Amino acid sequence: MAFFLEVLFNGLLVGIMYSLVALGFALIYKASDVFNFAQGDMSLFAGLALVGFLTVMPLWLALICTIGVMTILAYGTVFIVFRPLVARPPLILFMAAIGLSFLVQGIGQSIWGTQPKGLFLGIPEITFDIKEVFLNTFDLTFGGVAGVLVVGLVLFFQKTRTGRALRAVADDHEAALSVGIPLLRAWAVTWMIAGIVATVAGVAWGSRLGVQFSLSLIAYKALPVLILGGIDSITGAILAGLVVGAGENLAEVFLGPYVGGGIQTFFPYLLALLFLWFRPYGMFGKEIIERV
C-alpha cells in the first residue's frame, strides 16, 4: 500500500508539471483560438535563456531577465506572426504555430547553443518518507511553485481589470472589441502570461532533465492533459494533469511489466481517448452546440 501511495504521489507531482505546460496551451487557446504548438519550444527557450543569464548574474536577476525575454518573444509573436493572420481558419493558425515552434527552437539554440546544460537552482534534493511513502523536497518545491502560480493566475483572471479584459476577449472577440478592449494588446498579454508559465515549466523540467532539445518534447506530454481537461479550460488543465500524471505512473509501474514497458509515451493518450469517447469536450471544455 505504501508503495502504491508513493507511486501515486510521485505521479501527482509529475502531473502538476504537465499541468503547467497544458496551462500555457489552454490560456492561449482560450484567448486567441490559436492552438499553440510552440508551447514546449517556448519552455525550452526560457530554460536556455535562464541558463545563459545565470552565467553572468545571480538567480533572481536572471529570472527577471528571462521573463523580460519571454515578454519580448510574446510581443514579437503576436505582432509579427499572428497579427497578419487574424480571422484566418484555425488550421492555418495551427500550422503557423508549428512554424513558430521551429523558429523559436532555432533561435533559442542558435543564441545559447545546442549542448545539454545543467540547471542548478540550489533547491536541495532530499528524499524523506512519511509513513514509508518516499517523497522528494525538489518535486515538492516545484509542486508548491506550480500551485502558487495557478492560484495567482486564477486571482489575476478573476479579480484584476486586465484579467477581466482577457476573459472578455476569450469569450467573444468582436464583443470585446466593441466595448473598447484592444485585441492585439490583450493577445500580447496572454502570450506573455503563457511565456511566464512556459518559463516556470522550462525551469522545473530543465532542472530535472537538463536544458536541452528534449525539453520541447514535454509538449507531447501536455497534449493529452489538455484534451482530457478540455482545450479551453484552466481548471481542466490542472485536474487532468494530476489524473494523467498519477495514471501514467501507476500504469507504468503496475501494468508496464506485463506488456514490455515504456507505455508512458502513449498511456495518457489512451486515457484521454477513452474519456473523450464519453465526453467529447473533455472534463471542463466548452461544449460546441452545432445547428444546421
Next chain:
Amino acid sequence: MLYRECGNYKDTYARDMAIFPIPFDRWGLGVMLVLAFLVIPYVASNYWLSSIMIPFYCFSLAALGLNFLTGYAGQVSIGHAAFMAVGAYASLILYGRYGIPLLPSILGGGIVSAAVGSVFGIPSLRIKGFYLAVSTLAAQFIIEWVLTHWKWVSGGVFGTVDAPDLQIFGWIIDTPVKKYYLVLCIVVPLVLFGKNLVRGQLGRNWQAIRDMDVAAEIIGVSLFRYKLIAFAVSSFYAGVAGSMITLAYYGAANIEEFNLLVSFQILGMIIIGGMGTVLGSFFGAGFMVLLPIFINQTLLALLGLETVPSDLRANIELIIFGGLIVFFLIVEPYGMARLWHTIKDKMRLWPFPY
C-alpha cells in the same frame, strides 16, 4: 487567351464527365507525363533521381492521402507518418519474410495500413476539431511503441529492417532510374484514381462532411461509413507511400524515418500546397522536399555561412524553415494551388489586361 474554357462543347455524356474537360489541362498533363516518364530519367543525374524525385513522388502520394482526410473530409490528422510506417513495415514483412511478389507486397502494405488507419479513425466519430487532432497523435505514439517493442514486427535491433533486393519477375531493380520508374508507375495510377475518387460520390460526401457534418448527416450521408472510409483511403495512400520510401529511397525501414516531424511535414505540405486539391499535394511535397536542399546548398552559400559549425547551421535551417512556413501562410493562406488558380485566371485574359 492561352487558357480557354469556351469553344469546348460537351456533346456526349462521356465528354461531360471527362476528368480533364479543358484541352489545355489535358495537354498540360500529357506534357507533364512525358516529362516524368521520358525526359527526367535521361536528363537528371542519379543524385537528382534518388534524392529528390523519388522522395518527391513518395511524399506527394502521402500528402495526397492526408489531403483526402484533412482537405476533403475535414478530419485533421497529425499522426500520419505512423500510417506510413505501418505500410513500410507491413510490405517489408510481406516481401522480405514471406516472399510475396513486390507489387502485391507494396499494395498489401497499403491495405494493412488502411486497416490500422480505420481503427484509429474510430475516435473521429465522437471527437471533433483539435480534440481529434491531438488524439491522432495517439496513433503516432502507439504505432511507434509497437514497432519498437514487438519483436515479431521489427525483427531486428531498434526496429530497423533492411530491405532485400527488389525484383519483379526476375527484373532486378537496382539503379536509381529503375527505382524511379517503379515509384512513378505506382504513383501515377494511384493519383489518377484519387483524382477520380474525389470528384465522384465519395469525394462529394467527404466534402459535405468537411463543410458541416451535422448537415451532411441530415441529408443522408452516413458519417460512420464515410469518416472511416476517409481514414482507410488516406492511410492506404500513406502506407503505399511509406513502403515505397522504405524500399526505393532509404533501403531500410527505421522508425526514425516516420517520426512526428515527418507527420508535421506532411501536414505542412498540404497546408502550404493547398487543402482540398490534388495538385496542391504535389506543390506542397515539392516545396517541403526542395526547401531543406535549397536552404542547405544555396541560401547558406549566398549568406556566406558554409563555414559556421554544423549545429549552428542546423539551427539556422530551422529558423529559415519555420520562417518560410509562417511567411507563406501570411502571403498565401490558401496554398500554392491557389497561386496556380491565379495564374490560370491571368492566362485566360492574356494578352489583354481585362
